[in-house]
Amino acid sequence: MVTNAILASIARQEASLTFGKFTENTAWALGSLIRHRGEAEGWPIVVDIRLFHRQLFFAALPGSAPDNVEWARRKRNVVERFHRSSYAVGREMVAKKDTLANRYGLSLAEYADHGGGFPITLQGTGVIGAIVVSGLPQRDDHMLIVDTLCEMLGQDPAELRLADD
Template structure:
């Protein structure tokens, strides 16, 4: 089943894409990697890197809308609340046939279990923030974040990429 394959691969991503340390300089580098990739591809996305509860990088590229900023906030809230990617959360909820509201009492106004936000893990510490992209279909938002994390961490993207549908 596609959902099960994706959930297994995302678990591998979450294990592999872990930093030894993460600070504001690293957050900026991650944000710039995403911004440069989006600009090179002509993508109208919003990009956010949050460290703890502090915004460390934000860019709204040409073609993005105010709605993207809200999607960033809502997807980021999921990653920071559950310490899982927002895409894995959405896939798991779909598999269970439920919603964040029904399962955890989380408001749709503040939480969105759609792909694009990924928790930032530091070895020995846990989740210290989240990186989020909004503006593409959710699977593509997720893939864009994973691509940037893999590049920054010098991981083989071909081993981490979600399979094409």
């Protein structure tokens, strides 16, 4: 069962993990951190970082599959459409006992409301892109991004832990 606590946790993450500026070098540093974590753990993940108008970083680690690239694309579409993390949107759909297809008429071939897509939010501007990971269970995909953003932005990951769902 999805609780209000998990939705509040995700909203707190989205509000806290924002950038003063975001450049190609920022995307490279962030993507490299995620990639190195994945390599160290032997995770079969895909990492995709994009502004809404262009790709800035992509990596496919050993064991990942073409299907992970498709999942990443579909999660990114959710972030672009809702300007929220794909995990937040998915948890909200579960809480409402609804689906993206039913509620918004969105094709499951184009949208995946599973964890692993997180908005790139620029302070004073809003959401400008998405960070996406695919290859782990959805909560782990989401938290890999959150934990890496905490490291990069100097935030305490303990303060942005997810409530249990």
